Structure formats: C-alpha cells, structure tokens
Amino acid sequence: MSGEILSLVMFAVACGVLLxxxxxxxxxxxxxxxxxxxxNSMGVFDMPLLGSLPSRYFGVMTNELYVAIPLFVFMGVMLERARIAEKLLTTMGLLFGTMRAGLGISVVLVGMLLAASTGIVGATVVTMGLLSLPAMQKAGYSPRLSTGVICASGTLGQIIPPSIVLVLLGDILQGAYAEAQRSLGNWAPEPVSVIDLFAGAFIPGMLLVGLYICWIIIQAFIDPKSAPPLVTDKRPDGLWGEVLRALMPPGLLIVAVLGSILTGIATPTESAAFGGVGAVILAAFYKRLSWDVLRHVTRQTVQISAMVFVILLGASVFSLxxxxxxxxxxxxxLLHNLPGGVFSAMLVVMLLMFVMGFFLDFIEIVFVVVPIVGPILLKMDIDPVWLGVMIAINLQTSFLTPPFGFALFYLRGVAPAAIKTWDIYRGIVPFVLIQVLGLGLVAAFPALATWLPDLLFK
Structure with a gap:
C-alpha cells in the first residue's frame, strides 16, 4: 500500500474514531x-519528521494572535453572566411585540447583538432558550418556528465578528497562503490577516440576519397562527428610552472592540483585552459582578480555551x-484533475465540509481539513478572504445539522418536555437552507466578502 492511500485510510479511521x-x-x-x-514499518513514512512537533508547539505557544481566543471567551462568558440578553430580549419584545412575527424578529436581532459581543454559541442558545422560548410558547408560536429561530440566531456568533472561528481560520489561512505563495516562487507574500476576515465576514453576517428575518415574516404571512403578536395593545410610553438604555452599554462595547480592529487602532488581541475589561465594567454596572461570578467566568474561560488548544496540538500531529x-x-x-477547474474544486471542498459538519465539530474541521485543502485552493488564485468567509459560513451549518448539531443539543437541554426533539429537528431545516442560500450568494457575488476589506485596507 502506498503512503498516499494509507493517508486516506488514516483520515477515514480518524473520522470513525471521532464518531x-x-x-x-x-x-x-x-x-x-x-x-x-x-x-514507518511499510517504508512510506520518515519517523524523524515527528521531530518537528516541538517547534510547531512552540510556535503555537508564542503566537500572539492566539491570546485573543481566551480573551474573547472571557468577554463572552462575562457578558452572558451579566444577563445582557435578558434585558435586550425584554425591550426588543416590547418594541416589536405588537406586530406579527415581532417576537421572532426580536430573537434574531438579539442573537445578532450577542454574536457581536459574545460569539459563544452554547451560551447564546441556552440563554435565549431559557428566556425567549417560554415567551414564544405563551404567545402561541409554532414549536418548529420558535426552536428554529433560537438555534439559528444562536449560531450567528460563528460568522459575525469577533468570532473564534475567524480567529482560528485567519491564522491557518495565513500559513496556507504563505505556503501556496512559496510553492509558486513568491517568497514575500502579503498574508491574509484576522482583521481581513473580520471585515470580510461582516456583510455576509448581516445578510444572514436579513434572510432570517425575511423568512420569519414570510412564514407569519403564510401561517399567521405560527407567529402571532406578543401583545395586542399599544407600546408603553417611554419605550424608546428603555430600548436606548438597554442597547447603549453593549452597543458601545461592540463598537469599541470591532471599531478598533477594523480601523487598525488595535490588533485583535489588544481589542479582545479591551473587550474583557469592558465586559467586567458592564457586569459591575448591571450589579452582576461578584467573586462567585468572576470565579465561574474564569473557570469557563480556562475550560473552553484548553479544549481549543489541546485539539490544535492533537491536530498538528495528525496533519504532520x-x-x-x-x-x-x-x-x-484530485482537486486539480476535476472537470470544471476552480469551480469544481471549491464545490467539492464545500460539500465535504458540509457533510462533515453533520458528524464533526467545527474545530476539528478547521484544524484537520483547512490546513490540507487551504494551500491547494489558494494556489488556484482564489481570494483568501473570500475562501475564509465561505468556510466560516459553511461551518456555521455544523451547529444545526443533525445528528450532532450542538445548537440542537443545547436547546434540547433547556427546552420544556412539551417541545419534542422532532420539532427542533424540523424547525432548523429552513434555516439550514437559508445558510446554504447565503453561502451560494457569497459564492456568486464574492464582493460581498471582499468589498469591505478592500475598502478599509487597500
């Protein structure tokens, strides 16, 4: 058996072990x-290659960009403990509650704001499931629509910056781009950065938000009983002041963090540190800060960050x-010999990632698949920012696709017994199709991902 065939067997075995x-x-x-x-026993692998692992690990430990991951996690968990979602949902519900589908629109908008401030899917889905699902049930929402809206809105944190997925993709694609350029004889490439991906993902993220809202409105008109108004009386006096007070603190933090990154004032790591401090200040402002809260937040941060980095180290062995x-x-x-050239190569890679998302977490796909296919696709003269955004949108579906969609598990864990698991699975189908539509639109119109980075940085 040749080494190349053995590598495919290894890939299949790894997927089986993970399952x-x-x-x-x-x-x-x-x-x-x-x-x-x-x-090595078959003479197709050189064992001294494993000697490069220590230098790889040292490179990970000294990479300043990866410091942003625990800082963004800390920021997200602290904001979740500050119960910002509760205040946002309450005020948004009052603002849109008198219109048909208003509560569903409120959930999407709050999910967007939480995505831009926390970026942690589990915390967002659980929080919104606990807060908005009972209200949607009480208002008479269809179980399928309500669960689908909550799960889909909770996954927006994977595409709307600051996203941990984009941080990881930025570093991996930077190395893949440099490798692709070196193989082409270009020894001084201009690497793609996390900042480019943050800017590139902004418009596609807003596009998904708009598509979600359009579907909820369409569903409400097709079946008015599936999304009735939350309240039938007029909005209370002083509501806009209430909305402003709820939106202002997290809004300022979002603008400060993302604005400092996109304008080049600060690096992603520096902005993440600022965001962590800002989250602590907001928790104190809402009188939610205590030693118990701080202990819980730091423990959660360590657990999530350790999980990401230990997978990164294990994936380094696998990829080597x-x-x-x-x-x-x-x-x-295989990709070069496909009929259709670049289009077919991208289509095959996107389909592979989409199918793998049914069974694997996004972190495994990022660390295992992207380092393999990234340099190959980038040598085909594909824009690295567009490629990164396409991968990020594709990976977002992995949280919704059964049997191992994590957003489904998170919601099932907090949903009442009256909500059937089958309702949750059926509820996410339209939103998975919407994500595929969004992926198709970005594929057909690459400027959706490249226009803003080009405007800001070139």
Whole structure:
C-alpha cells in the first residue's frame, strides 16, 4: 500500500474514531501516531519528521494572535453572566411585540447583538432558550418556528465578528497562503490577516440576519397562527428610552472592540483585552459582578480555551503525519484533475465540509481539513478572504445539522418536555437552507466578502 492511500485510510479511521465519541484531541494525535508507526514499518513514512512537533508547539505557544481566543471567551462568558440578553430580549419584545412575527424578529436581532459581543454559541442558545422560548410558547408560536429561530440566531456568533472561528481560520489561512505563495516562487507574500476576515465576514453576517428575518415574516404571512403578536395593545410610553438604555452599554462595547480592529487602532488581541475589561465594567454596572461570578467566568474561560488548544496540538500531529504520507499531494491531484477547474474544486471542498459538519465539530474541521485543502485552493488564485468567509459560513451549518448539531443539543437541554426533539429537528431545516442560500450568494457575488476589506485596507 502506498503512503498516499494509507493517508486516506488514516483520515477515514480518524473520522470513525471521532464518531465513536472518543476525545477529539487524543483521537487525532493517537490516530496520527499509530499510522506513523504503520507507515514507518511499510517504508512510506520518515519517523524523524515527528521531530518537528516541538517547534510547531512552540510556535503555537508564542503566537500572539492566539491570546485573543481566551480573551474573547472571557468577554463572552462575562457578558452572558451579566444577563445582557435578558434585558435586550425584554425591550426588543416590547418594541416589536405588537406586530406579527415581532417576537421572532426580536430573537434574531438579539442573537445578532450577542454574536457581536459574545460569539459563544452554547451560551447564546441556552440563554435565549431559557428566556425567549417560554415567551414564544405563551404567545402561541409554532414549536418548529420558535426552536428554529433560537438555534439559528444562536449560531450567528460563528460568522459575525469577533468570532473564534475567524480567529482560528485567519491564522491557518495565513500559513496556507504563505505556503501556496512559496510553492509558486513568491517568497514575500502579503498574508491574509484576522482583521481581513473580520471585515470580510461582516456583510455576509448581516445578510444572514436579513434572510432570517425575511423568512420569519414570510412564514407569519403564510401561517399567521405560527407567529402571532406578543401583545395586542399599544407600546408603553417611554419605550424608546428603555430600548436606548438597554442597547447603549453593549452597543458601545461592540463598537469599541470591532471599531478598533477594523480601523487598525488595535490588533485583535489588544481589542479582545479591551473587550474583557469592558465586559467586567458592564457586569459591575448591571450589579452582576461578584467573586462567585468572576470565579465561574474564569473557570469557563480556562475550560473552553484548553479544549481549543489541546485539539490544535492533537491536530498538528495528525496533519504532520498526513502530509508525511503524501496525502496532501493526493488531494492536490484530485482537486486539480476535476472537470470544471476552480469551480469544481471549491464545490467539492464545500460539500465535504458540509457533510462533515453533520458528524464533526467545527474545530476539528478547521484544524484537520483547512490546513490540507487551504494551500491547494489558494494556489488556484482564489481570494483568501473570500475562501475564509465561505468556510466560516459553511461551518456555521455544523451547529444545526443533525445528528450532532450542538445548537440542537443545547436547546434540547433547556427546552420544556412539551417541545419534542422532532420539532427542533424540523424547525432548523429552513434555516439550514437559508445558510446554504447565503453561502451560494457569497459564492456568486464574492464582493460581498471582499468589498469591505478592500475598502478599509487597500
């Protein structure tokens, strides 16, 4: 058996081990080491290649960009503990509650604001499930529509910056772009940055928000009983002042964090640090800050950050062995020989990621698939920002697609028994199709992802 065929077997075995429920990091590293030994015994893998792992790990530990991950996580968890979502949902519900589908629109808008301030899917889905699902049930919303809206809105944090997915993609695509340029003989490439991806993902993120709202309105007109008004009387006096007071604090923090990144005033890491401090100040402003809250937030931050980094280290072993077996050359030949050129190559990669999203988490796909296909696609003269945004939108669907869509599990854990699991699965179908539509629009009109970065940085 050749090394290239063995690399495909290794990839299939790794996916199978992950589906069995073993820890992701140890599954990737263990599979990689096992096939390194098999390949060495067959004479198709050079064991000294594993000696480069320490330098790779040291590069991860000294990468300033990765410091932004625990800082953004801290910011998100602190804002969730400050119960900003509760205040936003209450005021938005009053603002849109007198119109048909108004509560559903409120949930989407609050999900957008939470995505721009927290970016943590689990916390957003759980919080909105606890707060908005009972209100939607009481108002007479269809279980399918209400659960679909909550799950889809909770996943906006994967595409709307600041997003941990974009931070990870930015670093991986930067290395992939440099590798692609070196193979083409360009030794001084201009790398893609996380800031470019933040700017590139902004318009597609707003596009998804608009598509969600349009679908909710259409559904309300097709079946008025599925999305009735929350209240039938007039809006209370002084409501706009209430809305302003609810929106102003988190809005200022969002503008400060994203604005400082997009205008180049601060790096993503510096802005994340500012956001963490701002989240603590907001928690104190809402009188939610205490030692118990701080202890909970720091513990959650350590747990989430440790999970991300240990998967990164395990994926480094897997990708190194995959390349050592020649798997990257096999993938490159397959993509280059497809009829249809670049279009077919992108289509196959997007379909692969979409299908893998049914079974794997976005972190595994980012760390395993993107380092393999990224340099190959970028050598085909694909814009790296457009590619990163396309991948981010595609990975967003992994939170909604059964059987392992994490947003579905999060909502199932807090939803009352009256909400059936089948209702949740059926409810997300229109929103998965909307995400696929959004992916198609960005594919057909790349300027949706490239216009803003070009305007700001070129």
């Amino acid at each position: 069995l429920g073993f820890p992701v990091a140890f599954s990737l590293a263990g599979t990689g080491l096992a096939f390194a030994l098999i390949g 062995v995959f390349r050592g077996l020649g798997g990257d050359h096999l993938v490159e030949e």
